[in-house]
Amino acid sequence: MSEFERPIRLGMVGGGNDAFIGAVHRIAARIDGQFDLVAGALSSTPEKAQASGKALGLAPDRTYDDFKAMAIREARLKEGIEAVAIVTPNHVHMAAAREFLKRGIHVICDKPLTSTLADARKMAQAVEKSDALFVLTHNYTGYPLIRQARDMVVNGDLGDIRVVQVEYPQDWLTEAQPEDNKQASWRTDPARSGVGGSTGDIGTHAFNLACFVTGLTPESLCADLQSFVDGRQVDDNAHVMLRFAEGARGMLWCSQVAPGNENALRLRVYGSKSGIEWGQENPNVMRYTPFGEPTRLLTRAGAGAAGQPDHLTRTPGGHPEGYLEGFANIYLEAAECIRAGRTGQQSSKHVALPGLEEGMAGMRFIDACVRSSARNSAWVSLK
Missing domain, CATH: 3.40.50.720 (NAD(P)-binding Rossmann-like Domain)
Structure with a gap:
């Protein structure tokens, strides 16, 4: 070898x-x-x-x-x-x-x-x-249909982006958790998780996904954060309104106290020409609706899969892929970049790895949410 x-x-x-x-x-x-x-x-x-x-x-x-x-x-x-x-x-x-x-x-x-x-x-x-x-590892950026959605925005299929709706509800922290629940204990401890609870744990995923697909620049936000469970020191629910520099408007909801939701990350983007809708719990299907026309169902590796890089899908259409494969695609593209670096070459143009820039954007998002909520949901800058 x-x-x-x-x-x-x-x-x-x-x-x-x-x-x-x-x-x-x-x-x-x-x-x-x-x-x-x-x-x-x-x-x-x-x-x-x-x-x-x-x-x-x-x-x-x-x-x-x-x-x-x-x-x-x-x-x-x-x-x-x-x-x-x-x-x-x-x-x-x-x-x-x-x-x-x-x-x-x-x-x-x-x-x-x-x-x-x-x-x-x-x-x-x-x-x-x-x-x-x-x-x-913002792993949801590795899903093939998310890459296709991003390409559709770049290609102008949606027209000018006007409205972005993104949500990530869970229910596993609806009640106080015992101390021996390792996953809950550090996520609800501000010394280890940071000041953002649901905003840091899953809100950053929703925020990153909205920005990754649309390419929009978040400019300011207003946030209403709650800690519904008695004694909890970090937020477990957040409602956030977003303004983008390009003129679009957005809404983000993240919650870990929403009974009936496991990992219900969902993204909807509406432009002047069409709209798209995608959900993480059924990631192999995306709804695409040109204005005035019937809704079309785009599937991973199926008809209409233009824009889905071949290297990001491993099984034929109709065979489900999801969470682990999305993570694997981050590792696959990281490997490509490492190997390219060995020989001084450029990685291929389809690589879209999240890195420092996306990480800093996520931290500014958490910080702005906390500042806004502390000021009775005032609008604050993300810069």
Whole structure:
């Protein structure tokens, strides 16, 4: 196998035993055979880090008790990691990413960028000083129909964009959760999640998706944030109105206290010529309605699939693809960029990886929502 063809050596920070998103990243990285997990600092607890490394088949000397030790040693090894996936709670993102970036190791980081805007600015400095690639895993941008929707906007199929409606309701935090619920405990702790609760956890996904598909520039917003569950220190529901520099208007709703909703991310975009509607829970179908004409159903890899890059779909039309494949497409394009960098080439034009810019936009969104809500939902700038 040539240097270009061999799997990229991958490390992971976080994602140990019982961690949900770490397993998702590992599956996504393996789907196309582009990455080989060879090292990890999988938990802040040494005993759990070692047990997690053993469970994943990592060599004992490549299983680390902390990410700094991992970054230092792996950078010195001849066959050390080339990229690292950071899948920790938000407050660890900046410190971990900085250790790897300054040693030239590519970073694939879970969203949001960090837990605070101040840390996000430090992260930005680290990214700008490094020659390494920085990728933020806004995985919904990897869905083939989302890429097609983006192309339709660029091609003018929708005309001038006027209205953007995006929502992401869940129900899993409708009641207070026990302390031993790891996924809930850190997400509802402002010291680890940041000041934004639902806005940071899922609102950033909705905000990113709206901007990714439409290409619009968010200019200002007004937000009404709630913490409905007694004692909760972060928001669990948010209603946000958006103004875009191009003249379009938008509305965003995110909630983790909406019974009957699991992961109901939904996007609707209306222009002067037509409208589109897409939902994450049935991601292989998109409604497209030219004004005055019957609604058309566009399907992944089906008739009318123009604009869906072939490399982002793996099964024939009618066979469902979804969450894991969307994540895998982020890893696939990250691999393409890493491989292109080895030879000084440009990655192909279809690559649309979210990175620092999208991460900073998400952090400004959270910060603006909190500021607006604290001022009785006043309009605030996103700049």
